[in-house]
Amino acid sequence: MKDVNIGIDSIGIYVPETVQDYRYIGKETGIPEDVILNKFGIRGRHKALSDESVSDMAEKAALIALNGFDPKEIDLVVYCGSEYKDYYLFNLAAKVQESIGAINANAFEIHSLCSAGVYSLKVLKSMMKEDSSLRNVLLVTSSKETDLVNFKNQRSRFMFNFGDGAAAVLLKRGLNRNIILQTHMITDGRFAEDVACYNVGCKAFGDDNGGKFVEIMLDVKDPESMKERLDPVSLSNFHKAIENSLKKSGYSKNQADFIAPIFMKKSMLDEILKEYGLTEENSFILKDYGHCQSADAFISLVEGMKMGRLKDGDVAVLLGAGTGYTWAATTILWGEIN
Structure with missing residues (x-):
């Protein structure tokens, strides 16, 4: 069988309008501004508002990536972003499939935390090469993990650079451009x-916390x-x-x-x-x-x-x-x- 290329047709990027700059981060964390700017290497991060969900940002990035491409021609939608989503145990890929009108597409998710986007290209390339019915595949990632980072928790200071945003990548079978x-x-x-939201999951839920609300944060x-x-x-x-x-x-x-x-x-x-x-x-x-x-x-x-x-x-x-x-x-x- 003749080899077929899998190429990137387009990429859509979406970030919220609100920006928290290094001065804000320095004030909230107690870390000197010059350290945030020069050692942490961040001048500003985008912060989603409370009513903007992970799926909202994913949908916006997806529509930018499609740029007029008929969503009915998409064969598969895959989400590879943060596991912190709109709801616990929630299929965000299916939500995006529905919200952008990709009514003929299947949908599933890949999770490997912050390496998932890069590795998902391999997974989808292999699937598309093997299955000729997968002509157009939309890969979507989104994150609102700023919600989970407590600036007062110095144990998590390496996460103080987290920002909100989303990306979507339209992959096409037989495209001889931007070849994966x-x-x-x-x-x-x-x-x-070493890193987790330790108070969510079967280990945490198995403990008796006396019915008290526990703040969920990355730690x-x-x-x-x-x-x-x-x-x-x-x-x-x-x-x-x-x-x-x-x-x-x-x-x-x-x-x-x-x-x-x-x-x-x-x-x-x-x-x-x-x-x-x-x-x-x-x-x-x-x-x-x-x-x-x-x-x-x-x-x-x-x-x-x-x-x-x-x-x-x-x-x-x-x-x-x-x-x-x-x-x-x-x-x-x-x-x-x-």
Whole structure:
């Protein structure tokens, strides 16, 4: 059977209008503004209003991605965003399918926290290559995890850069443009329970809390222990993910042209870029977005195109990393391919 390409036809990005800048974050956290701006690497984050749900943002990003494309032609809608959704035990993919009018599409969800967007490209590429009935697939991610971050909880300070937003990606079978190549992921389950909403789930609900309301928030069991174990492996695992994704795609490490990263400290991104002979001009720093869960790499692609940093013929590598811990990279051959 002749091989068929799976390409990205369009990407839609949506972020709420309200912006909380580094001054606001500094005031709320008690951390000096210059530390928020320079060490945390964030100038501002978008914050959804109380009446704007995760599915609302997902729908808006989806409609931007479709840009007039008939939703009745979509064969599958997949949600890969935050597990903090409109409701507990709720199928957000089905909600988006209905709200955008994709009446002929099936819908399901993929969850791998903040690496899900990057890895979902591999899953959907494989499905679309194997099943010729999957011609047009919409991948959607959304996050409102700012609701879960308590600025007074210093254990969770690495989450103070979280921002709200959504992204949607329209994939097409047989599209010879923005072709999805190969993916590599690394998982280190030693970190599986380091970060969680510990008061939600069967373990928490099995406890007697005397009927009292318990604030739901993301937390870190032991920040010092996590940092001690994470620091020695994180950068090297990013490199392994990038280099293996490139190698599987038929490229060497010096052939990468653009890195579309997850939100990370500028110092770490600088180290990653330097390793591949690249500079900030070959990437996009998410300092005005913050960390929008698995939407980050897609935001970077869109902004990279706007700035002229991502060009036709470029080999682009998308990066994701999720607590748990996972590191993922997917290589895309960008632009029109003859």
